[in-house]
Amino acid sequence: MRQVKQRDTVFVHYTGTLTDGSVFDTSRGQDPLKFVVGDGQLIRGFDQALPGMHEGELKTVQIPAADAYGSHSEEMVFKVNRSQFEEALTPEVGQQFQVTASDGQPLIVTVTHIDGDTITLDGNHPLAGKDLTFEIELVKIG
DSSP, X not given: OOBOOTTOEEEEEEEEEOTTSOEEEEOTTSXXXXXXXXXSSSOHHHHHHOTTOBTTOEEEEEEOGGGTTOXXXXXXXXXXXXXXXXXXXXXXXXXXXXXXXXXSOEEEEEEEEEETTEEEEEOSOTXXXXXXXEEEEEEEEO
16 A cells, blocks of 8 residues: 655645644545645644555644744734724734734734733744644545
8 A cells, every 4th residue: 555755745634633622723624635745835743744644544643832833932922002003903802914024024913912002913823832733634645
């Protein structure tokens, strides 16, 4: 039976959960996810779980934060004045915005706290600092 190797195109179904068991993402009920193994399209830990799997195989992998979205960086958390938002916008906790980082690249930030006219924004990925568990089903190779 054929096994997945680097550079194979694969189709997988997956369900991602946090350590408390809550589901943060799944492909169930949709088309399987298609990607090339080792191409860097997915988080490292997920990508590394595929080589050696057979079509139809179901596997559960635990991925530490370092192999997922990395550690939560306090350097990515910053405060801005409400005046930096367009007048028509009313920021709320949990809302996301795209801003331009100091290197000119777009950055998605999440409003995490509002204190009067001071808005705290977090540019970390929402799953940064979290260990993840994935149930992966290899649907097809190729």
